Amino acid sequence: MRILRSFGLALCILAAGGVLSLVLPEYHLRLLNLSVVASIAVIGLNIAFGYVGLISLGHAAFVGLGAYIMAISTTRLGLSPWLAMPAAVAATAAFAVAIGLPLLRLKGHYLALATLGLNVSFVIVASNWLEMTGGTNGIAQIPSFSILHHAISDERSFLWLALVSLTLVVVVATLLHHSRYGRALISVRDDELAAEMTGIDTTRLKIMGFAFSAAYAAFAGCLFASHVRFISPEDFSYAHSINYLAMLIVGGEGTIVGAILGSVLLTFLPEWLRFLGNAYLALFGLLVFLVLVFLPTGIVGLRKFVRGPSRVDRSVQAAAEVRP
Amino acid sequence: MTILDARNISKRYGGLAALTDVDMTVSAGEFVAIIGPNGAGKSTLLNVFTGLVVPDSGAVLLAGNDVTRHATNRRIKAGLGRTFQHGRTFPRLTVLENVMVGAAICPTLGERALRESALQIIEQMGLADIADNAIRTLSYGHRRMVELARAVACNPKVLLLDEPAAGLNSAEVAQLVKRLAHLREKHQLAVVLIEHNMGMVMRLAERIVVLNFGSKIAEGAPAEIQANPAVLSAYLGEGYAHARV
Amino acid sequence: MADFFQLAINGFAIGGVYALAAIGFVIVYEATGVVNFAAGQFVMFGTFAGVAALVNAQLPWPIAYAAALFAMAAFGVLFFLLVYWPLKLSPAVTVIIGTVAISITMQNAALLVFGSWPVRIPSPLEGMTVEVGGAVVSVHALLTMAITALLVGGLWFLLHRTSFGIGMRAVAQDVQAARLMGLKVGRVLAMSWVLGALLAGAAGLLLGPMWFADVNMGDPVALKAFAATIIGGFGSLPGAVVGGIFVGLSEVLGASYISSAYKDLISFGIMIGFLFVRPQGMFGEKIQDRG
Numbered sequence: 001m002r003i004l005r006s007f008g009l010a011l012c013i014l015a016a017g018g019v020l021s022l023v024l025p026e027y028h029l030r031l032l033n034l035s036v037v038a039s040i041a042v043i044g045l046n047i048a049f050g051y052v053g054l055i056s057l058g059h060a061a062f063v064g065l066g067a068y069i070m071a072i073s074t075t076r077l078g079l080s081p082w083l084a085m086p087a088a089v090a091a092t093a094a095f096a097v098a099i100g101l102p103l104l105r106l107k108g109h110y111l112a113l114a115t116l117g118l119n120v121s122f123v124i125v126a127s128n129w130l131e132m133t134g135g136t137n138g139i140a141q142i143p144s145f146s147i148l149h150h151a152i153s154d155e156r157s158f159l160w161l162a163l164v165s166l167t168l169v170v171v172v173a174t175l176l177h178h179s180r181y182g183r184a185l186i187s188v189r190d191d192e193l194a195a196e197m198t199g200i201d202t203t204r205l206k207i208m209g210f211a212f213s214a215a216y217a218a219f220a221g222c223l224f225a226s227h228v229r230f231i232s233p234e235d236f237s238y239a240h241s242i243n244y245l246a247m248l249i250v251g252g253e254g255t256i257v258g259a260i261l262g263s264v265l266l267t268f269l270p271e272w273l274r275f276l277g278n279a280y281l282a283l284f285g286l287l288v289f290l291v292l293v294f295l296p297t298g299i300v301g302l303r304k305f306v307r308g309p310s311r312v313d314r315s316v317q318a319a320a321e322v323r324p
Numbered sequence: 325m326t327i328l329d330a331r332n333i334s335k336r337y338g339g340l341a342a343l344t345d346v347d348m349t350v351s352a353g354e355f356v357a358i359i360g361p362n363g364a365g366k367s368t369l370l371n372v373f374t375g376l377v378v379p380d381s382g383a384v385l386l387a388g389n390d391v392t393r394h395a396t397n398r399r400i401k402a403g404l405g406r407t408f409q410h411g412r413t414f415p416r417l418t419v420l421e422n423v424m425v426g427a428a429i430c431p432t433l434g435e436r437a438l439r440e441s442a443l444q445i446i447e448q449m450g451l452a453d454i455a456d457n458a459i460r461t462l463s464y465g466h467r468r469m470v471e472l473a474r475a476v477a478c479n480p481k482v483l484l485l486d487e488p489a490a491g492l493n494s495a496e497v498a499q500l501v502k503r504l505a506h507l508r509e510k511h512q513l514a515v516v517l518i519e520h521n522m523g524m525v526m527r528l529a530e531r532i533v534v535l536n537f538g539s540k541i542a543e544g545a546p547a548e549i550q551a552n553p554a555v556l557s558a559y560l561g562e563g564y565a566h567a568r569v
Numbered sequence: 570m571a572d573f574f575q576l577a578i579n580g581f582a583i584g585g586v587y588a589l590a591a592i593g594f595v596i597v598y599e600a601t602g603v604v605n606f607a608a609g610q611f612v613m614f615g616t617f618a619g620v621a622a623l624v625n626a627q628l629p630w631p632i633a634y635a636a637a638l639f640a641m642a643a644f645g646v647l648f649f650l651l652v653y654w655p656l657k658l659s660p661a662v663t664v665i666i667g668t669v670a671i672s673i674t675m676q677n678a679a680l681l682v683f684g685s686w687p688v689r690i691p692s693p694l695e696g697m698t699v700e701v702g703g704a705v706v707s708v709h710a711l712l713t714m715a716i717t718a719l720l721v722g723g724l725w726f727l728l729h730r731t732s733f734g735i736g737m738r739a740v741a742q743d744v745q746a747a748r749l750m751g752l753k754v755g756r757v758l759a760m761s762w763v764l765g766a767l768l769a770g771a772a773g774l775l776l777g778p779m780w781f782a783d784v785n786m787g788d789p790v791a792l793k794a795f796a797a798t799i800i801g802g803f804g805s806l807p808g809a810v811v812g813g814i815f816v817g818l819s820e821v822l823g824a825s826y827i828s829s830a831y832k833d834l835i836s837f838g839i840m841i842g843f844l845f846v847r848p849q850g851m852f853g854e855k856i857q858d859r860g
Contacts, residue, residue, distance in 0.1 A: 049662075055662050055665065102845040103844075103845075105848075106844060106848060108661055109604040109661065109665065109803075110799075110803070110844060110848055112604070112665055113795050113799060113840075113844075114840075114841060114844045116792070116795070117792075117795075117796070117837045117840050117841050117844075118841070120792055120833070120837055121834055121837050121838070121841070124830075124831065124833055124834045124837075125834070127830075128830040128831060178435075179435065180424070180425075180428040180435070180438065183417060183421050183424060183425050183428070184425060184428065186414065186416050186417060187414040187417065187422075187425045189416075190413075190414040190415055190416050190417070191412045191413075191414060193376070193408075193412065194408065194412035194413070194414065194471075195414075195425070196395075196396045196397050196400075197374065197396065197400060197405075197406050197408075197412075197475070198400065198425050198426045198428075198429060198474060198475075198477075198478055199397050199400035199401045199426075199429040199478055200397055200425070201395070201397045202397070242666075242669050242673075245666055245669075246666065246669075246670065249663070249666055254416065278677070278680060278681055279677070279681055280677075281673055281674075281676075281677040281680075282673075282674045282677035282678045282680075282681060283674075284673060284674075284677075285670040285671055285672070285673035285674030285675075285677070286670070286671075286674050288666070288670035288673075289652070289667055289670040289671055289674070292656065292659070292663050292666060292667045292670065293655045293656060293659075293667075296659065296663060
C-alpha cells in the first residue's frame with residue numbers, strides 16, 4: 001500500500017517534470033535540473049541523518065568525491081560516463097565505510113565537527129592536488145551522458161535523465177524505508193540500546209546507512225558533473241553540506257517528500273528573492289532559522305493544517321518530540 | 325537443562341562493589357525472580373547478562389557457550405531477550421513495525437512472513453486493535469506491552485524483564501501476569517524477573533534469588549524465601565507485609 | 570634559529586586569538602549546552618566593530634576599543650534573546666543548524682554594511698617592532714600574547730573567585746539544582762552569551778591588525794577554534810587555551826616548514842586524529858554522557 005503510494009509519487013515526479021520541461025524557459029530548466037540533482041543528494045542525507053540520526057556536515061565531500069572520480073575517469077582515462085558512474089558510486093561508498101569505521105563511534109556534535117573537518121580537508125586536498133584535480137582551476141569538459149549517440153547535454157533532455165534518476169532513487173529509498181533494514185535504521189536513531197537489544201548490530205548498521213547515504217551523494221555528484229560539465233573544489237565546500245542539511249530540515253527530515261520539497265524550494269528561493277540583491281543570503285539564513293523555530297517538522301509538517309495528521313506527520317512529530 | 329549460567333560475577337565501580345561473586349543459573353522454561361532493595365545490583369546483573377556491562381571477573385554462559393565478551397546483539401541472536409526498566413520503544417515506528425524490528429532477528433523471513441509473525445505476537449499480547457497506531461498515541465502501559473511483544477518477537481530462550489510492572493495500574497499488572505503466564509506456556513521460554521511488586525513475584529516465580537549490596541544472600545522457592553530471616557531483615561519486611569494484604 | 574623564534578612568536582600570537590575564540594565558544598557550550606556554529610562570525614563581528622569605531626568613526630583608540638567591546642556585549646544579549654531563547658527547548662541538531670543559519674545571516678549582513686573589500690585596521694602599536702635574540706618581532710604580536718594571558722587569568726578569577734562565576738559553573742553543572750538554590754538561571758545564561766561575545770570580540774580586535782578585516786574571515790576562524798576545542802578537550806577551558814596555541818603554532822610553523830598549501834590540513838588532521846584516538850581531547854570530559 002505504502003509502496004504503491006511511493007510509485008504514485010514517482011509517477012507524479014515524472015508527470016510534473018514532463019509538464020515543466022515543456023513550459024519552463026531554459027534558465028528555469030537549469031535550476032530545476034540542479035534541484036533534482038540536489039534532491040538525490042538530500043534523499044541520501046535523509047538516510048544518514050533522517051533515519052539513523054548521524055549529523056553529517058560533510059555530505060558535500062561525498063558528492064564531490066563522486067563528481068571528481070567521475071570527472072577524472074572520463075576526462076583522463078576516457079571512460080564512458082555510464083561506466084564511470086557506477087565506479088564512482090562504489091568507490092565513494094567504500095570510502096564511506098573505511099572512514100565510517102572510526103568516525104561513527106562519535107556522536108552528536110563530535111560527529112558534526114569531525115564530518116565538518118572531513119569536508120574542509122576534502123576541499124583542501126582537491127584544491128592542492130594539482131596533478132589529479134587541477135586545483136582551484138577545476139576540471140572542464142566533462143562528457144555528458146549519451147544514449148544511442150544522442151548526447152544528453154541540453155537542459156531539456158538532461159531533465160529527463162535527472163527525473164528518471166530521481167524516480168529510481170525514490171523507489172529504492174522507499175523500498176529501503178519499508179524493509180527490515182529501513183526499520184532497523186530508524187530504530188537505531190530512536191533508541192540505539194533498545195535496537196541492539198533486538199539483535200541489531202548497531203555499529204554495522206550505522207556504517208551501512210552512512211555508506212548508503214554516501215552512495216546517493218556520489219550518484220548526485222556524477223549527475224552534477226555531467227550536467228554542469230565543469231567542477232571545482234568550491235562546488236563541494238562545507239557551505240554546500242550545510243545547504244543540503246538546510247534543504248532536508250526545511251522540507252521535513254525523515255521523509256522523502258520533505259527531502260525533495262526542501263531541495264526544490266531552496267534551489268529556487270535565490271531566484272525568487274533575486275530582487276533583494278545582496279541581502280538575499282542574509283534573508284536566507286533568517287528564513288531557515290524561522291522554519292526551525294516555527295515549523296520544526298518542516299514543510300511536510302504543514303500538511304496537518306490542510307487535512308488531519310497523516311502518517312508521515314505523526315512519525316515526524318514523534319521523532320521531534322523524542323530527540324534528547 | 326541450564327540455559328543461562330553466570331559464574332562468580334564481580335563488578336566494581338571505583339570503591340563501590342556493584343556485584344560480588346554472584347552465581348546464578350536459569351534452566352530452560354524456568355521462572356526466576358531477582359529481588360533486593362534498590363541499589364542491590366539487580367539491574368547491573370541483567371546488564372552483565374546482556375553485555376551492557378563487562379564484569380571485572382566471572383563468566384556468562386549462554387546455552388553452554390561463553391559469551392562474556394560477546395557484543396549485545398550476538399547474545400540476543402543466541403537466545404537472550406530483555407526489556408528495560410522504564411520501557412523503551414521506537415517512537416517513530418508503529419506498534420506493528422516495532423514488533424517487526426524484533427521479528428527481523430530471523431534473517432530468512434521475507435517481508436510478508438515478518439508481518440505475519442509479528443501480527444501473531446501482537447494478537448497474543450492483546451495489542452491487535454492498536455497494531456497500526458503510532459507509539460506516541462499509546463498509554464505508558466501499552467508502550468511497555470509493545471516492548472515486551474518486541475522482545476518476545478526476538479524468539480528468546482530466556483527473557484529478562486526489568487521491573488515490567490513499575491508504573492502500571494493494578495488492572496494492567498493483572499493483564500501482565502496473565503500474559504506472562506500465557507507466553508511461558510506458549511513459547512516454553514525461561515523468564516528472569518526483577519520486580520518490586522511482591523504479589524507478582526510470589527505468584528509467578530518458581531525460584532527467587534535475593535541480592536543485597538551486590539551479593540547473593542539467599543536463593544530458593546518462594547516459600548523458603550518468605551521464611552528466610554536474613555531476607556526478611558534485609559528487604560522483605562515492609563514490602564512483603566504490604567503484598568500480603 | 571632567529572627565524573624559528575620569530576615564527577614561534579607569531580604562532581603564539583595567532584594561537585592566542587584562536588584560544589580566545591575557542592574559550593568564548595566553550596563558555597557558551599558549558600553554560601547553555603549550545604554548540605555555537607556562529608562562533609566564527611562573532612569574531613568577525615568583533616573585527617568589524619573595530620573597523621567601525623577605528624576606521625569609520627575615527628575614534629581615539631581607547632574609546633574605540635571600549636565602544637567595540639560594548640557593542641559586542643550588546644550583541645551577546647541580542648543573540649541570547651533572539652536566537653538562543655527561541656531554540657532553547659529544541660533538539661541539539663536543530664540548534665546546530667539554527668546557529669549555522671544565523672551565521673550565514675551575520676556574514677551577509679556584514680557584507681551589506683561593510684562591502685566585500687577587505688579593510689585593514691591599524692594597531693595602536695602600528696609598525697613597532699622589537700629585536701629579541703636576533704629576531705624581529707612585532708609588538709602587536711607580543712601584546713596579543715599578553716592580552717590573551719591577561720584575559721585567561723581574569724576569566725579564571727571570574728569563574729572561580731566571584732559569586733557570579735561560581736553561580737555560572739553551578740548552572741553549567743545542573744540547571745535544576747541551580748534554580749532550586751535560588752540562582753537567576755536566565756540571567757546567568759544571558760551573561761554566558763555576553764561573556765562569549767566579549768571574548769570573541771577581543772579575539773576579533775586583536776586579529777584585525779594581523780589579518781585583513783574581511784567579512785569571510787569568520788569561517789576560517791571558527792574552524793580553527795573548533796579544532797582547538799577538540800584537540801584541547803570539549804568543554805575544557807585550559808584545553809581551549811592549549812588547543813588554540815597548538816593550532817596557531819602548527820599553522821605558522823607548518824606553513825613555513827612543511828607546506829603552505831596544506832597548512833590547514835595539519836590542524837584538521839590532528840583534530841580528526843584526536844577524534845579517532847582520544848575524542849575527549851587533552852583535558853576534556855568523558856564523552857559517554859554528552860553529545
